[in-house]
Amino acid sequence: MGNVKLDRLTKRYGDADAAAVDDVSLDIERGEFMVLLGPSGCGKSTTLRMIAGLEPITGGTLSIDGEVMNRVPARDRDIAMVFQSYALYPHMTVFDNLAFGLKRRGFAREEIDRRVTDAAGILGLAPYLARKPHALSGGQRQRVALGRAIVRDPKVFLFDEPLSNLDAALRVSMRNELVKLHQRLGTTMIYVTHDQVEAMSMGSRICIMQDGRVAQVGRPLDVYRHPANTFVASFLGSPQINLVESGVTPGEDGRSTLVVGGARIHAHCPPGHSRVIVGIRPEDFYLPGEAPDDAVGASLAARVLAVEALGAETVLLLDVEGVEKDVTARVGRSAHTAAGDLVELTVDTRAMRLFDAASGVALDPGSTTG
Amino acid sequence: MTTSIRFDLKHGFLVVALALYTAFAAGPFLWVASMSLRTTTEISAEPYALPDTLHFSKFAIAWTDGNYGTYFGNSVIVVLSAVAVLTVIGAMAAHCFARYRFPFRRFLYFLVFSTIIFPPQITIIALFQILVEYGLFNTRTGLVLAYVAFQLPITVYILESFFARIPSDLYDAARMDGYSEWEIFWRISLPVAMPALSTTVILNTILLWNEFLYAVVLITDDDKRTLPLGIQKYMGDQLIDIGMLATGLMIAIVPVVIVYVFFSEKLIQGMTAGAIK
Ligand SMILES: Nc1ncnc2c1ncn2[C@@H]1O[C@H](COP(=O)(O)OP(=O)(O)OP(=O)(O)O)[C@@H](O)[C@H]1O
Numbered sequence: 001m002g003n004v005k006l007d008r009l010t011k012r013y014g015d016a017d018a019a020a021v022d023d024v025s026l027d028i029e030r031g032e033f034m035v036l037l038g039p040s041g042c043g044k045s046t047t048l049r050m051i052a053g054l055e056p057i058t059g060g061t062l063s064i065d066g067e068v069m070n071r072v073p074a075r076d077r078d079i080a081m082v083f084q085s086y087a088l089y090p091h092m093t094v095f096d097n098l099a100f101g102l103k104r105r106g107f108a109r110e111e112i113d114r115r116v117t118d119a120a121g122i123l124g125l126a127p128y129l130a131r132k133p134h135a136l137s138g139g140q141r142q143r144v145a146l147g148r149a150i151v152r153d154p155k156v157f158l159f160d161e162p163l164s165n166l167d168a169a170l171r172v173s174m175r176n177e178l179v180k181l182h183q184r185l186g187t188t189m190i191y192v193t194h195d196q197v198e199a200m201s202m203g204s205r206i207c208i209m210q211d212g213r214v215a216q217v218g219r220p221l222d223v224y225r226h227p228a229n230t231f232v233a234s235f236l237g238s239p240q241i242n243l244v245e246s247g248v249t250p251g252e253d254g255r256s257t258l259v260v261g262g263a264r265i266h267a268h269c270p271p272g273h274s275r276v277i278v279g280i281r282p283e284d285f286y287l288p289g290e291a292p293d294d295a296v297g298a299s300l301a302a303r304v305l306a307v308e309a310l311g312a313e314t315v316l317l318l319d320v321e322g323v324e325k326d327v328t329a330r331v332g333r334s335a336h337t338a339a340g341d342l343v344e345l346t347v348d349t350r351a352m353r354l355f356d357a358a359s360g361v362a363l364d365p366g367s368t369t370g
Numbered sequence: 371m372t373t374s375i376r377f378d379l380k381h382g383f384l385v386v387a388l389a390l391y392t393a394f395a396a397g398p399f400l401w402v403a404s405m406s407l408r409t410t411t412e413i414s415a416e417p418y419a420l421p422d423t424l425h426f427s428k429f430a431i432a433w434t435d436g437n438y439g440t441y442f443g444n445s446v447i448v449v450l451s452a453v454a455v456l457t458v459i460g461a462m463a464a465h466c467f468a469r470y471r472f473p474f475r476r477f478l479y480f481l482v483f484s485t486i487i488f489p490p491q492i493t494i495i496a497l498f499q500i501l502v503e504y505g506l507f508n509t510r511t512g513l514v515l516a517y518v519a520f521q522l523p524i525t526v527y528i529l530e531s532f533f534a535r536i537p538s539d540l541y542d543a544a545r546m547d548g549y550s551e552w553e554i555f556w557r558i559s560l561p562v563a564m565p566a567l568s569t570t571v572i573l574n575t576i577l578l579w580n581e582f583l584y585a586v587v588l589i590t591d592d593d594k595r596t597l598p599l600g601i602q603k604y605m606g607d608q609l610i611d612i613g614m615l616a617t618g619l620m621i622a623i624v625p626v627v628i629v630y631v632f633f634s635e636k637l638i639q640g641m642t643a644g645a646i647k
């Protein structure tokens with residue numbers, strides 16, 4: 001088990017102007033499942049590879065259990081990594097793939113046998129130990145890659161998009177197995193993905209990255225409910241959050257009036273803003289009669305442009321008077337609406353988030369309650 | 371119906387074409403093989419006839435009287451050493467060119483590879499003098515070194531392009547598993563590149579086994595000669611002992627055929643490789 005601390009970690013490739021990873025600070029606690037989440041090219045893999053020791057660190061310090069690791073070679077860091085491509089040794093059997101790292105570390109034969117058998121048991125690989133990787137299915141290869149990390153019993157596990165090559169069903173089941181594995185081993189895990197569902201469902205905390213920087217770190221639901229800026233807000237959640245620019249009319253005792261389309265919404269808004277971006281998640285819209293009793297609502301008139309009945313829920317694409325962008329709402333599955341209908345939606349204003357119109361930074365996150 | 375007829379036609383055409391090619395390629399070989407068992411007198415009388423009596427004793431004569439035993443031994447020693455050194459050095463160089471970024475990498479690679487454009491005739495005199503200077507002239511070691519130098523660029527070229535295709539994750543995985551760069555070379559690069567290594571081994575073996583020019587210039591002692599020089603022995607100024615020449619040729623050819631048969635599957639794998647996932 002290990003505590004991994006990134007202190008202003010920076011990576012610049014060659015003589016590139018922009019840093020691939022820029023001033024990233026992150027304190028990952030022992031036993032934590034930390035997910036690095038972000039769009040393609042935001043520096044997730046680079047960060048992970050610096051932790052692994054596969055990529056030299058340009059600036060800042062990396063420490064594991066209090067020990068500075070910047071100059072420690074990968075093989076002495078006691079870290080195991082699972083690669084997106086699995087990176088199985090093609091010329092070795094599954095057994096040898098699992099045992100390769102142990103052999104190097106000088107374990108006795110019996111100990112190697114025991115560990116490999118254990119890991120193979122956990123991962124259901126026992127029948128394939130004598131096979132070479134080319135004779136395995138994608139899912140089985142994935143397990144071998146996982147097993148290779150498990151047998152080492154390292155301080156820290158690193159995963160770089162390990163599930164992205166699996167089909168949807170397998171991905172879901174592997175997701176659950178990884179979570180179980182984490183609970184069972186209790187080892188620190190750092191997991192890179194660009195899939196928000198993986199991040200939300202697996203991480204004890206998630207770290208959202210944008211252009212090489214940390215945009216926000218926090219528990220999945222906290223980040224989801226209180227995004228630090230519009231980037232985080234729109235990156236998490238599907239369908240995406242609705243971001244609508246709105247004017248602000250200050251009122252008495254800190255309650256201002258926001259004008260969203262034709263509707264006037266009362267909300268707390270820190271003084272000094274004449275325009276804000278209002279973020280409303282699709283699930284915070286309610287059709288008449290659907291709103292929970294304690295919802296603090298504002299009403300919004302809209303015309304339905306399209307209806308996507310997904311079974312478990314219905315997604316409406318709406319045209320709101322005075323709002324340029326189409327608005328998405330996620331309503332109950334029993335909604336009887338058709339394109340062209342005029343509907344009166346209730347917005348739960350407690351769940352509404354306000355962002356600075358210019359910078360996109362959240363205004364006083366968590367206290368828009370009216 | 372039509373498809374199967376068309377298939378049969380295509381198939382038949384292919385068989386005829388391959389048969390013609392086989393006759394073209396194997397004909398001379400069989401001719402030499404049959405001559406190797408006939409005496410020169412028999413051959414002059416009737417060049418294309420099949421052997422009447424099989425004179426296997428000609429092989430023994432060539433081997434002992436013709437000193438072919440010695441030539442054969444020299445060839446084996448020289449070619450095996452050269453190929454072994456070539457494979458190890460070539461693989462190491464290729465590994466570095468393919469896997470590491472270092473200053474002047476492209477320039478060095480170009481430098482190594484550019485020597486391929488010089489025909490051996492250009493370098494032979496300089497090489498001769500260098501070897502004389504270092505006391506390596508007329509030694510098998512000298513010949514081995516010349517062979518290594520001569521075949522290294524193409525060896526590096528073939529191996530580099532193969533090593534470059536090995537996914538870098540594989541190396542990273544081995545690093546995470548605790549292996550040093552040196553161990554990774556031996557335990558990952560070499561085994562994974564087996565098809566490419568076989569290609570270079572077979573290519574170098576065949577080429578050097580038949581090599582004549584360097585051998586004739588750099589070796590003067592009869593006891594240090596390799597097989598291609600031995601064959602020449604039966605070609606006098608005025609007269610060619612065609613029967614013994616054929617016997618000598620067979621002694622020289624058979625090992626090559628054996629090497630090819632043994633490695634050919636790997637060779638084809640190596641040439642069509644790229645399927646490492
Ligand atoms: N070896 C390299 N040399 C130069 N630039 C690189 C190298 N590797 C990555 N980069 C650059 O660094 C930035 C971050 O790359 P990185 O691979 O860390 O992104 P990522 O978040 O893992 O993206 P993805 O989700 O696509 O894997 C990118 O702009 C990329 O072009």
Ligand SMILES: [Mg+2]
Binds near residue numbers: 044045046160
């Ligand atoms: Mg990546």
